């Protein structure tokens with residue numbers, strides 16, 4: 525079952541994310557703290573912080589997946605009279621329990637987040653991640669749209685997904701997400 529997280533899940537999510545990223549291809553060992561930071565940020569959207577929960581025959585539940593979408597912005601001509609701010613979402617982090625990987629759960633979480641983001645009227649989703657994983661969902665390099673991070677991140681890892689066909693028409697600038 526995929527559902528939004530609640531405060532009762534926070535401790536379990538912290539441990540879950542920490543353990544999941546111990547076996548990630550890339551990790552800074554701080555993803556569990558990043559989750560806590562995102563929750564206290566102004567961009568936090570409780571209905572878009574999702575857990576995947578599995579319940580066994582005895583009725584015991586455990587978290588087997590977690591991902592967050594938080595509100596962010598793409599800013600064009602920041603600090604000038606022409607400044608334009610485009611709302612977007614940040615997808616981070618995404619994690620699936622080691623024993624449950626490669627069965628499509630990561631994809632289910634991503635697709636559920638797309639559905640919720642569309643319903644809420646958002647235009648796009650940004651992330652820093654492996655294109656080998658995220659291109660299957662339609663994520664594209666953000667620099668194609670002249671969208672760039674403030675941090676020095678190799679451009680092939682900065683990806684964006686348009687939630688509607690014309691969502692990125694006329695959008696460009698610097699992302700404040702990372």
Ligand SMILES: CC(C)(COP(=O)(O)OP(=O)(O)OC[C@H]1O[C@@H](n2cnc3c(N)ncnc32)[C@H](O)[C@@H]1OP(=O)(O)O)[C@@H](O)C(=O)NCCC(=O)NCCS
Nearest residue numbers: 548549618619620625626627628629630631653654656657
């Ligand atoms: C990345 C992750 C969430 C994928 O979850 P999942 O439930 O296994 O994903 P799915 O079942 O939807 O997709 C599995 C496919 O993704 C591929 N894949 C998984 N992680 C990948 C990665 N980091 N880079 C490229 N491909 C990856 C698998 O090889 C598999 O490929 P296949 O469909 O060709 O067999 C999971 O591996 C995980 O939690 N990893 C540790 C945390 C992490 O690295 N998160 C950041 C993601 S960039």
